[in-house]
Amino acid sequence: MYPNRQRLGAFLLICFIHSLTVSAVNASDDARQTPLVKAVQKCQESVVNIHTEKNSKEDTESRFFTPKPRRVTGMGTGIVVDERGYIVTNYHVIHDVDQITVTLRNGDLLDASPVSFDRKQDLAIIRVKSPKPLPVMDMGVSSDVMLAEQVFAIGNAFGYEHTVTDGIVSAIGRDVEVDETQSYENLLQTSAAINPGNSGGPLLNLNGEVIGINVAIRAGAQRIGFAIPIDDARRTVARLLSTERLNGLSHGVFATDVQVNNEKRLVIDTVTPGSAAAICGLQKGDTVTTVRGINIADNADWERSLLDIPVGRKLDVELLRDGQPVSLTFTVGGGTNSRNVASNSNSSTAVKTVSTARPANTSTARTTSARQKTRQLLGLQLALLTPNETAALVSTYIGGVKYSGGMKIVGVDRGSKAERHGIRKGDLLLGLDRFETLNDRNLTYILQDSRLAKMKTLEFQIFRDGKALEGQIDL
Structure with missing residues (x-):
C-alpha cells in the first residue's frame, strides 16, 4: 500500500514539474508581448505615410541655357481622425505642394487633397478617398502627461x-x-x-x-x-473640421471640452435660438455622448459626426442631462440657420458656396448689421465680390489650398484695429477666426457676442498680390 502511495506521489511531482516547465515557456512567450508591442499593434493601422511633390524654382545652371523646373519631393506622416479618410498632419508638410500621396499600413497608395489648415498652429487636414473605412486613431489626453513617462x-x-x-x-x-x-x-x-x-x-x-x-x-x-x-491640437482640429467652414451649415452649438480625470467630455455652453441644435432639444449643460454611433469626447468629434451629412438627414443623438441618459434626433441643416447648399466643384477645400432663402427685408437687416458690426469692431468696410471676382479667386491656389471666395475690403477706417495690423483697402478678406468670410451670414456667425466673449485675439486671412497673408487682431 505504501509503495503505491510513493509511486503516486512521484507521478504527481513529475506532473507538477512539467506544468511549471510549460508555464515557464508560456511566460517566456508572453514576455515578448510588452506593453509597447501591444500599443504599437493597436494603433499602427491608423498612421499613414505622406509623400509630396512640387516644382522647384527654375534651374538657372542648365548646361543648355534652357532653365527647367525640377520636381522636389517631401515626406511626412499623418493620423486618421475620421473613417471617411480625413487625416491630420502638419501644415508645413503639405504647404505649397502640387501633389500629395498617402501610403496606408497595408501598402495601398491613395491620392490626397488639402481640406483646411492653420498655419500658426502648423496643423492641416487632408483627405483621401478610400474604398473602405479607415481605422480612427484613439485619442488620449495631454494634460495628465507625466515627466519621464x-x-x-x-x-x-x-x-x-x-x-x-x-x-x-x-x-x-x-x-x-x-x-x-x-x-x-x-x-x-x-x-x-x-x-x-x-x-x-x-x-x-x-x-x-x-x-x-x-x-x-x-x-x-x-x-x-x-x-x-x-x-491643443484637437481644439484646432475642431475648427478645421467645422461644418460651418466646410459645408456652410451651422448647427448652433457652442461647447467646451471638459476633462474629468483622464477622460474628456463635450459639455454644451450655449445653444443658438432657432438653430438645428435648439430644434433638436439640446440644452446648456448637456453632455453629448454619441452622434450617429460615434463616441463624442470633444468638439472635434462633434464636428466630424455632422460633417458631410446631407441636409435633412436625421441623426440619433445620445446625451446625459442631469446624470440621466436622453435620446434626441438632430436634423442636419434644420432651423432658421438652414441654407441651400451647392457643391463648388472647383474647390479642393471641400468648402461649399451658400445662398440664403429669406425675405428681402430680413436679409437686408442682417447684411447691414453684419457689416456694421465688422466696421465697429475692426474698422473694415466690406462688400461682396462680383461673380467674376469670385471665379478668379477660386481658380487660384493660395498656400496649397483653393478658397471658395471672400469679401472685398473697400475701405479701412483710420486708426482702426485693422489699419494698425496692416490691412489695406483693396485686400480681399478670406477669413476670420479660421472661418471663411464668403458673405454676411458668415460674418454674423463669426462675430456673435457669445463667441467674441471667449476671444482675446481674432485671426484673419487676407489675399493681396497673389498671396495669402495672415495675422491677429487684439480684441
Whole structure:
C-alpha cells in the first residue's frame, strides 16, 4: 500500500514539474508581448505615410541655357481622425505642394487633397478617398502627461515608412522658436527619436493613445524632439473640421471640452435660438455622448459626426442631462440657420458656396448689421465680390489650398484695429477666426457676442498680390 502511495506521489511531482516547465515557456512567450508591442499593434493601422511633390524654382545652371523646373519631393506622416479618410498632419508638410500621396499600413497608395489648415498652429487636414473605412486613431489626453513617462513615435522617418521609436517625456510646456515666422508654445519634449518625415505623426503613450503630434526637432542634437499636445491640437482640429467652414451649415452649438480625470467630455455652453441644435432639444449643460454611433469626447468629434451629412438627414443623438441618459434626433441643416447648399466643384477645400432663402427685408437687416458690426469692431468696410471676382479667386491656389471666395475690403477706417495690423483697402478678406468670410451670414456667425466673449485675439486671412497673408487682431 505504501509503495503505491510513493509511486503516486512521484507521478504527481513529475506532473507538477512539467506544468511549471510549460508555464515557464508560456511566460517566456508572453514576455515578448510588452506593453509597447501591444500599443504599437493597436494603433499602427491608423498612421499613414505622406509623400509630396512640387516644382522647384527654375534651374538657372542648365548646361543648355534652357532653365527647367525640377520636381522636389517631401515626406511626412499623418493620423486618421475620421473613417471617411480625413487625416491630420502638419501644415508645413503639405504647404505649397502640387501633389500629395498617402501610403496606408497595408501598402495601398491613395491620392490626397488639402481640406483646411492653420498655419500658426502648423496643423492641416487632408483627405483621401478610400474604398473602405479607415481605422480612427484613439485619442488620449495631454494634460495628465507625466515627466519621464514612456512614449513612442510612429512615422515616415527619412522615408522609412512606419518606423517606430521609443523614449520618454523629457519636458513639458516647452516654447520653441524655429525662425522669424514660426514659433510654438507649450510643446512636449521627448527623447523618442524624431527625424525628418516624422512631422505630423503621433506621439503615443503605452495605451496606444495619441498624446501629441510630432512637429519639430532640435538641429544638431540627439533625441530632442517636440510634439504639439493633443489637447491643443484637437481644439484646432475642431475648427478645421467645422461644418460651418466646410459645408456652410451651422448647427448652433457652442461647447467646451471638459476633462474629468483622464477622460474628456463635450459639455454644451450655449445653444443658438432657432438653430438645428435648439430644434433638436439640446440644452446648456448637456453632455453629448454619441452622434450617429460615434463616441463624442470633444468638439472635434462633434464636428466630424455632422460633417458631410446631407441636409435633412436625421441623426440619433445620445446625451446625459442631469446624470440621466436622453435620446434626441438632430436634423442636419434644420432651423432658421438652414441654407441651400451647392457643391463648388472647383474647390479642393471641400468648402461649399451658400445662398440664403429669406425675405428681402430680413436679409437686408442682417447684411447691414453684419457689416456694421465688422466696421465697429475692426474698422473694415466690406462688400461682396462680383461673380467674376469670385471665379478668379477660386481658380487660384493660395498656400496649397483653393478658397471658395471672400469679401472685398473697400475701405479701412483710420486708426482702426485693422489699419494698425496692416490691412489695406483693396485686400480681399478670406477669413476670420479660421472661418471663411464668403458673405454676411458668415460674418454674423463669426462675430456673435457669445463667441467674441471667449476671444482675446481674432485671426484673419487676407489675399493681396497673389498671396495669402495672415495675422491677429487684439480684441
